[in-house]
Amino acid sequence: MRKHPIVQMLTIGLVASLIGIAIVLNINWFPKSADTAAHPIDTLYDVLLICSVPIFVLVMTVAIYSVVKFRARPGDMSDGAPIHGNTRLEIVWVSIPFVMVTALAVYGWVVLNNVEAKKPDERVINVVGQQFTWHFQYAKNGKGSPGPCGGTGPNQVTTNVLELKDNEPVHFQICSKDVIHSFWVPEFRLKEDAVPGKTTSIRLKPNRVGHYTVVCTELCGLGHSTMRSPVAVVSDQEFTAWLQRQTQPAPGAAPPASGGGGGGGGGGADLAQGKQLFTANGCGGCHTLADAGANGTVGPDLDKLASAASKFGKQLNESPVQYVTQSIEKPEAFTVPGFPKGVMPSTFGQQLTPQQIAALVKYLLSVGKG
């Protein structure tokens, strides 16, 4: 009348596994998918879950069943059955997991080759990481090469927004100017480190129009949690128009559309260029500046720059303009008390032209009046 314990447990285990699989498959694990790699990876994860649940259920069932069934009654001083092993059983639980993991590894390999395959007509985009922002380098004319990652080239346009054409394969060439970063867009499922001295790569094909975020996932210093850049996947026409706009001269160099004609002499243009530089160089990752919508807290609050510059400038016998210029070009020369030394990247002096730095300084001192 009493069922065999193994049969009992198999029944319990089977039912629990089915319920468990139903639950885990119904959890919405992933962010929405936005490229062709997402589907095979999400399916792979589902398969891993389907294989995992019965194993976990098996362990739980045997553990709980044993505890309930074989628990010592109070005062029971006896010993259990002197079973030392069972070769057949041991062969079973060596070979089944072996076959399972081998099969899963082969499946994983197939998916890997599938998502990393080279695709025809790829657009090459350079992804340049630096503390604490990303830059993207496109080829100006259609699908040529934007030149070496992080370098300069005649056929190159640099942006701080990653704009992708829907359904167009891209080949990201990834590199870093300082420390290791990692380029990840969760909706694309793919990730690769940006390593100084190397160019790494990711291939993918976006397939959902929308706005996403590049997340840096390799600890890169104080601004690591703020190292984010916008990604947009847009239609064919929008992309072409956008790239067209990028290839036009930078807003700072454009003739002032209106106003500023008087004594200012291009002052408005300087300010616009300064604001564009502030955003493009990721200053907002660490600094607060209301005018540019930045609210970083790693470095000094630039809304209060004017007063700080005159105060510390006085200490250093410098004018506010000299002080701010030095803070950008040689940040190690002076650190505002209360902030850690050596955090502000010292590479801006080389990356920006003197004209650009002058525009940036002018902009900062004009909006940071607090």
Add this chain to the structure above:
Amino acid sequence: MAVAAKLRAPGWYRAVLGILIGFGFGFGLVVAVRALYGWEVINTDAITTVELITVPFGFLFGIGAFDYWFRWASGAPTIPEDHSGHGATSWRDYFRVNTDHKVIGLQYICTTFFFFVAGGLMAMLMRAELAAPGMQFVSPNTFNGLFSVHASLMIFLFIIPVFAGIANYVLPLMIGAPDMAFPRLNALSFWLLPIAGIMMLASFFAPGGSFATGWTAYAPLSTDTPLGQTFFSMAVQFAGASSVATALNFLVTIITMRAPGMTFWRMPLLAWANFTTSLLVVIATPFIAGSQFFLLLDRALHTNFFNVQAGGDILMYQHVFWFYSHPAVYIMMLPGFGIISEVISTHARKPVFGYRMMAFSLMAIVVLGFTVWAHHMFVSGMFPWLRVPMMMTTMLIAVPTGIKIFSWLATLWRGVIHLTTPMLFALGFITMFTLGGISGVMLAVIPFDIHVSDTYFVVAHIHYVLFGGSVFTIFAGIYHWFPKMTGKMYDESLGRLHFWLSFIFFNLTFGPMHLVGIDGMPRRVADYAQQYAAWNAIISVSAFIFGMTFFIFLYNIVTSWRHGPKAAANPWRAHTLEWQVSSPPPIFNFDEVPTVVGGPYEYGVPGAVHGVFKERVPAITAGGGGAPPPVNTE
């Protein structure tokens, strides 16, 4: 006069003097060398780097860790061993160089639990900061420091050494040895440890704050950060040296000091576990020492191992680092496997199922453990061809690990299960470690790893493996051997309360991290997007309660140690040798050397014993080995 004598004798007075001399020597050395080169003589970074070497050695010399060897090496007459440095009669004996493995074991356990609390408090601060998006309590620099020091303390100052502590106490007793093979080396190993821990904590006082590059200290971020980073590199050298010395000690002890009749196939599985762990430690630890020396040289002497402009190679750091740090995962797990085998067979009153396969699977993990390091580097930009073989080997480790899980379950089957606190923790371990193992296999599958690498999914995985895995085995071991170590019984109800609360809140803390990780929350961030706010609030609240459960343990241990009921020699009716002597054991462990006549877990076999103390040597032990192993007799 009295002061002069105190300053000459090994102890704390001389230790303070040693620290001062070490400080003065380091300071003078740097100033003199810099003056000779015509550089600015006072340079904080240079002086601190050298002080981190000279001060600890001054301390070790002062406390007396080198006295015997120095006398011997200098040709002076060594002091005849009168065993005055052995054993403890008052609490003061725990605060000096002591050569008794039981004293050293307790020194290890108490020291490591101190750093466990320190690391735990840092986790609480991090969860407070992460309870809501935005920055509330700490600066980004402090936050990066907190998770870096938290991980480093938990790994190098808690999990690795607490296992060394438990084994230090239990292992010589278990194999019938009077002590470890090298008692003075054993003492030195212990005293290296607080140095490493204090160095890591002290980094918070360094200019620029503590090291803040994670416990992985990836170059080139770590070569270009403030002075605190040097504290990490140097602390790892001391912790690593301690670890290697202890491992050598275990190897020699296990190989040469087993009681008569104890063949390798009659050793308790804890001895097997520490034998295999020690192999891992001895082979792997020099690699992390090397990686940290590279960093130190780049930082202090401006070499260019990781300077790309000068031809350095950044990925080289990661390869060398993980060649230690993956085997380190097994260094932090295999001793726990040993504890679980002891606890389950004893409290389920059954022989360990498949004893030989349990030992072979440990060996298999040691070998495979050295072939998987680059699975930490699937997105690092290393050569792509290396990824698939590393995926295969990583997934294969699931096989020997599975053997262990299934064998423990089979040991429970038809046992007489006593749900004592150690048994509860062992059961909690089996279930939680299975989850950590499953997520580990998932992480090995490259395409999935590419998505979740460096996210909270990884944070969840390592805490399932290291807390649900290692720390649960540590609790199981502490409760199991508490009567032996202290001679007192702990409070069973408090123990059960501790288990259930920590089991529940462990899962509520780390379970949801899988979800936010796959959903896109990266690890090591002080701030995060609004979409993860709800889960993080739940995680933080659970983490606070989870943190509190530790105080139940602490209260139980402290009050039971002081006022608990006296423990019998063998409260669990276990067969292994440590339970055949009084609780706590006599100063030299065995007044009479036991002879081992059978397997360690012969529960339920009529008349079976593991060791005997009288001259009653059954015929099967003739020759000290060759007896048929007690397996597969069903």
